[in-house]
Structure formats: C-alpha cells, structure tokens
Amino acid sequence: xxxxxxxxxxxxxxxxxxxxxxxxxxxxxxxxxxxxxxxxxxxxxxxxxxxxxxxxxxxxxxxxxxxxxxxxxxxxxxxxxxxxxxxxxxxxxxxxxxxxxxxxxxxxxxxxxxxxxxxxxxxxxxxxxxxxxxxxxxxxxxxxxxxxxxxxxxxxxxxxxxxxxxxxxxxxxxxxxxxxxxx
Amino acid sequence: xxxxxxxxxxxxxxxxxxxxxxxxxxxxxxxxxxxxxxxxxxxxxxxxxxxxxxxxxxxxxxxxxxxxxxxxxxxxxxxxxxxxxxxxxxxxxxxxxxxxxxxxxxxxxxxxxxxxxxxxxxxxxxxxxxxxxxxxxxxxxxxxxxxxxxxxxxxxxxxxxxxxxxxxxxxxxxxxxxxxxxx
Numbered sequence: 001x002x003x004x005x006x007x008x009x010x011x012x013x014x015x016x017x018x019x020x021x022x023x024x025x026x027x028x029x030x031x032x033x034x035x036x037x038x039x040x041x042x043x044x045x046x047x048x049x050x051x052x053x054x055x056x057x058x059x060x061x062x063x064x065x066x067x068x069x070x071x072x073x074x075x076x077x078x079x080x081x082x083x084x085x086x087x088x089x090x091x092x093x094x095x096x097x098x099x100x101x102x103x104x105x106x107x108x109x110x111x112x113x114x115x116x117x118x119x120x121x122x123x124x125x126x127x128x129x130x131x132x133x134x135x136x137x138x139x140x141x142x143x144x145x146x147x148x149x150x151x152x153x154x155x156x157x158x159x160x161x162x163x164x165x166x167x168x169x170x171x172x173x174x175x176x177x178x179x180x181x182x183x
Numbered sequence: 184x185x186x187x188x189x190x191x192x193x194x195x196x197x198x199x200x201x202x203x204x205x206x207x208x209x210x211x212x213x214x215x216x217x218x219x220x221x222x223x224x225x226x227x228x229x230x231x232x233x234x235x236x237x238x239x240x241x242x243x244x245x246x247x248x249x250x251x252x253x254x255x256x257x258x259x260x261x262x263x264x265x266x267x268x269x270x271x272x273x274x275x276x277x278x279x280x281x282x283x284x285x286x287x288x289x290x291x292x293x294x295x296x297x298x299x300x301x302x303x304x305x306x307x308x309x310x311x312x313x314x315x316x317x318x319x320x321x322x323x324x325x326x327x328x329x330x331x332x333x334x335x336x337x338x339x340x341x342x343x344x345x346x347x348x349x350x351x352x353x354x355x356x357x358x359x360x361x362x363x364x365x366x
Contacts, residue, residue, distance in 0.1 A: 026293045026317070069271055072294040085208075088252060092275070092288070094296060098320040103296065105275070105288060110209045111255035113277060115286075134209070137281045 028071045029095045034120045035074040035102070037150050038065040044155070046172025048083060053133060053159065053169050057083025063174075093118055104129070114140055123148070131159065139163050144174075151176040211254045214278045217303055218257040218285070220333040221248050227338075229355030231265045235342055236316065240266025242353060248274075276301065287312070297323055306331070314342060322346045334359040 050056035061080025116129015244263025299312015325340035
C-alpha cells in the first residue's frame with residue numbers, strides 16, 4: 001500500500017511539473033493581425049493645411065512598421081521633411097482586450113503627443129483621441145483608408161478645440177514599398 | 184516715393200524671412216530634466232509577489248534608459264527574469280505641459296500595458312494609472328524612492344481590481360551602473 005502511495009505521489013508530482021513546464025506562453029490577440037498590413041516600409045507625401053498647427057505646406061516622409069515585444073505591439077518610426085524642416089516620430093499601438101479596441105500613442109520630436117484609440121472597420125483605420133501640441137490640447141481624428149491592394153492608402157487628419165468644429169490639418173497619400181524580388 | 188515704398192517692402196520681406204528662419208526650434212520643458220537622473224544603465228533585483236501576475240519568485244534584470252526624439256521623451260528598455268521566465272518591457276515617459284504632470288506608458292512582452300501619470304515629490308516618484316494584463320484591467324500604483332546620490336532606488340508596486348484592496352506586485356532594489364573609468 002505504501003508503495004502505491006509513493007508511486008501515485010511520484011506520478012502526480014511528474015504530472016504537475018510537466019503541466020507547469022507546458023504552461024502556454026501568452027499569445028497576441030488575433031485582432032492584432034489587423035495591424036500587420038502596416039508592417040514594412042512605407043513612403044508618403046501630402047500637404048499640411050494652414051491652421052492652428054502651423055502655416056501649412058507640402059511634406060514627404062517614410063515610415064517603418066514592425067511588431068515588437070513578442071508581437072503584442074506595433075511600432076512605427078517615421079522621418080519626414082515638411083514646411084518647418086525635418087521631423088521624426090514614434091508610434092506604438094496595441095490591442096486592448098478589455099475595451100475591445102486598439103490603443104495608440106504617437107510621439108513627435110517637437111514634443112507633441114497623441115494619445116487615443118484606433119478603431120478598425122474594414123479597410124478604414126480611425127485614430128481618435130487627444131493631441132497635445134505646443135502647450136495646447138486638441139481633439140484629434142485621423143482616418144487612414146487602405147486601398148483594396150493593401151499597398152497604398154490615403155490619410156486625413158483633423159483637429160478640434162471643442163469636439164464640434166473640425167479643421168482638416170493634413171492630407172497625404174501612402175505607398176508601401178514593394179519587397180525586393182527573390183533571387 | 185515709389186523707391187521708398189519698394190525699399191520698405193523689401194526691408195519688411197527680408198525681416199520677415201529672417202524671423203521665420205530664426206524661429207527657435209521647440210525645446211523640451213525644463214521639467215524633463217527631472218527624468219535625466221534615470222538616464223543610463225541600471226541593474227535591479229527583487230521579488231515578484233504571488234498574485235495576479237503569477238506564482239511569484241525572484242526578479243532580476245537590467246534597464247537601459249535614454250532621452251529620445253530631441254529630448255522630449257524618455258525611453259527605457261528593460262530585460263528581466265521572473266522565476267527564470269524572461270521578460271521585456273518598453274517604457275515611454277514625457278512631460279504633459281497642459282496637465283502639468285508626467286505621463287508614463289509601459290508595454291510588456293506578454294501584452295500587458297500600463298498607462299498613467301507620474302508625480303514627483305522630492306526624491307519620491309509615484310506612478311498611478313491603469314494596468315491591463317491577461318484580459319483584465321487593474322488600477323496600478325508604484326512608489327519609487329531615490330537615494331540622495333540618485334544612483335540607486337527602491338521600487339514597489341501594487342495592483343487593485345477596485346481601487347480599495349491593493350495587492351503587492353513587485354519589490355525591487357535598483358542600482359545605476361558606474362560609468363567605465365576614463366582611459
């Protein structure tokens with residue numbers, strides 16, 4: 001009887017240890033795959049409209065997107081040339097399983113910051129939240145419409161002081177760089 | 184008379200152009216200097232308490248912190264081990280000139296995310312905000328107490344499902360790596 005008890009204990013111990021060793025590592029929510037369309041190298045050009053954010057003018061830039069931290073978050077870094085010179089920025093997006101939306105943070109090298117949510121409906125990606133820029137806070141809305149080929153799109157940004165009156169702050173066209181042909 | 188008008192116009196045009204060219208580039212708020220004490224390479228050791236994040240265990244690692252995007256933001260990249268399980272974390276902090284506080288964002292490689300604010304009182308830093316992990320949202324608070332020489336600090340954090348009952352999460356001792364001696 002004692003032998004059976006010892007055997008049972010050993011079996012239970014081995015089973016428990018194996019279960020612990022096999023504890024599945026967390027995996028990104030399948031929703032995160034919706035951001036994968038932005039992976040890779042993109043170029044863009046467009047125009048800032050004159051308004052509270054500046055005098056307006058043409059701009060062009062490039063943007064590199066990648067998944068980071070085990071694929072849970074999307075990171076993009078951009079550089080652009082515009083009416084006020086060169087600019088750089090960092091974007092970090094991730095899926096929020098509690099609120100069932102994407103969080104999005106944009107950090108600009110003039111100290112501006114966008115903090116909000118990103119909603120995805122078909123090929124339309126909408127950023128909504130607050131933008132702090134030059135010591136003022138605005139409501140911000142950005143609408144990226146991806147073309148059916150998933151390799152180009154248009155992006156329109158709008159700002160508002162009161163959430164009622166919206167002013168277009170920029171419009172741009174984006175193109176994904178084609179991967180190099182296989183040798 | 185016409186010559187004077189043209190001369191005046193040219194003077195105004197040149198002055199305006201010069202003023203535009205000399206428009207000062209935006210500079211980080213002086214408050215950002217408070218984050219400079221943490222720039223550099225840090226090591227830490229401590230303990231994860233048993234709780235919502237797991238069974239707990241020894242917690243060790245290192246953190247590399249730097250100012251990014253023209254010094255407007257502060258970024259740290261942490262790698263650590265909790266009970267032999269590797270983890271990585273990305274932190275972005277910055278000064279919110281509208282709300283007159285620091286914001287802080289953590290992104291972890293298991294999909295967890297903290298979003299909140301930092302308040303600084305002397306050598307005590309307090310983080311408060313929301314923490315989403317494993318599909319649940321918690322309230323999070325942490326207290327960092329820096330040593331007078333700013334070369335070490337202690338860090339304790341807690342989670343709460345309701346803002347009333349708080350569970351300890353981690354306790355760590357951090358040490359700044361000494362810079363290599365000059366040759």
